[in-house]
Amino acid sequence: EILTKWVIITFEANKAALNPEYDPSIPNLLEEIGKLAGSFGNAYVVIEGNTDASKKGVVPADLVRQLSYDRADSVRKAIMNKYKFDPNKFKVIGNGWDNPAAGMTDPGNLDHNKKNRRVEVKVFPLEKE
Secondary structure (H helix, E strand, O other), rough: OOOEEEEEOOOOOOOOOOOOOOOOOOHHHHHHHHHHHOOOEEEEEEEEEEOOOOOOOOOOOHHHHHHHHHHHHHHHHHHHHHOOOOHHHHEEOOOOOOOOOOOOOOOOOOHHHHHHHHEEEEEEOOOOO
16 A cells, blocks of 8 residues: 655745745645655655646746746755755656646636645655565
C-alpha cells in the first residue's frame, strides 16, 4: 500500500514567492510535508505548480509554464532548506494553466483564479521490495 499526502499552497497573481501573509497555512503545510517526507527515508515528493488561465491567449504559454515551475520550485527550496533533504527526493513540475482545480475552469471568475494559483504537493513513500 502506498500512502499519499496531498496539500495545496496558494500564490499571489504573477508571483512565485511563498507568502505566508497571502496563504497563512504555508508554515504549517511545509512542516507537515517535511515531517512526513522525513518519516519515510525513501519517500518521493512530487511538487506541481499551476497558474490561472486569466491571461490565456495574451501571455505566451511557455512564460506561464515557467511561472508555475518557479512556484513549485520555491516550495521545493523551502522544504530542502528547512529539512536538508537529498535533492533527488523531489520532482518539480510546471503545469501552467493546463491543470485547473476541479470545477475551477472559468478564467473570468476571481475565486477560480485564486484557487488555480497553487502548488500541489504529494508525498509517496516508495514500496518496499
